[in-house]
Amino acid sequence: MTLLSVNLNKIAVLRNSRGGHEPDICRAAQTCIEAGCGGITVHPRPDQRHVRPQDVRTLAAMLRGRVEYNIEGNPFAAARGDYPGLIALAREVRPTQVTLVPDSDGQITSDHGFDLRRDIAQLHPLVSELCDLGCRVSLFVDAGSRDFELAAAIGAQRVEIYTGPYAEAFADGQPAAALAACADTARRAQQAGLAVNAGHDLSQANLGTFKAAIPGLAEVSIGHALIGEALYEGLATTVRNYLQILR
Ligand SMILES: CC(=O)[C@@H](O)[C@H](O)COP(=O)(O)O
Numbered sequence: 001m002t003l004l005s006v007n008l009n010k011i012a013v014l015r016n017s018r019g020g021h022e023p024d025i026c027r028a029a030q031t032c033i034e035a036g037c038g039g040i041t042v043h044p045r046p047d048q049r050h051v052r053p054q055d056v057r058t059l060a061a062m063l064r065g066r067v068e069y070n071i072e073g074n075p076f077a078a079a080r081g082d083y084p085g086l087i088a089l090a091r092e093v094r095p096t097q098v099t100l101v102p103d104s105d106g107q108i109t110s111d112h113g114f115d116l117r118r119d120i121a122q123l124h125p126l127v128s129e130l131c132d133l134g135c136r137v138s139l140f141v142d143a144g145s146r147d148f149e150l151a152a153a154i155g156a157q158r159v160e161i162y163t164g165p166y167a168e169a170f171a172d173g174q175p176a177a178a179l180a181a182c183a184d185t186a187r188r189a190q191q192a193g194l195a196v197n198a199g200h201d202l203s204q205a206n207l208g209t210f211k212a213a214i215p216g217l218a219e220v221s222i223g224h225a226l227i228g229e230a231l232y233e234g235l236a237t238t239v240r241n242y243l244q245i246l247r
Pocket residue numbers: 007009010043045072101108109110140199200223
């Protein structure tokens with residue numbers, strides 16, 4: 001079974017465009033949970049363009065003991081204003097999972113994963129601390145990545161495959177090569193003892209093909225397309241549609 005973790009960043013984008021509290025991120029989370037999702041994802045960024053530190057804390061209190069809570073972000077981005085940094089937030093709220101992503105500051109969205117051979121020494125102390133906090137750690141990687149045994153050796157339990165290139169290839173009607181690269185990568189990660197998550201630009205259109213190609217896919221985190229589709233069909237119906245695809 002593949003867990004659906006709904007990324008609520010885009011609810012916060014809409015709310016922040018006017019200030020105030022609407023649309024309410026906790027109400028959106030509640031709707032997703034009632035519709036059957038297995039997790040909620042947020043990706044706070046230092047510029048606070050969408051999910052803010054206080055959202056991370058409020059959601060943590062609301063979700064505890066109900067569904068998985070996945071916080072994504074760059075662990076090396078410096079604290080800025082009242083953004084305390086990803087690891088500081090993890091220390092405070094102890095989410096189920098922390099997904100480390102090598103975004104640069106101000107990047108419009110995530111567009112690549114870690115180079116495990118190059119980055120592993122820098123990641124090691126962070127992964128150790130997060131594991132000691134009781135968080136599962138997942139590392140964002142590109143399709144085609146190698147060196148998964150290095151990630152397993154420092155205590156990471158999962159990788160998240162960056163699916164942007166697959167989504168783009170699917171939209172162009174030529175997904176085979178990108179899909180095969182994801183499938184090979186997933187197999188290598190699983191052989192190294194890691195579980196495999198996936199995310200970025202997954203949608204109702206491209207998810208079924210992806211899921212069918214990746215045996216043992218543990219989790220997908222989906223936000224941009226799902227929240228967009230929810231404008232037409234409603235949030236609960238949209239979440240149920242995704243769950244149907246993942247069955
Ligand atoms: C790591 C990843 O692929 C997602 O977290 C994605 O980057 C969503 O972040 P934004 O909503 O900031 O684009």
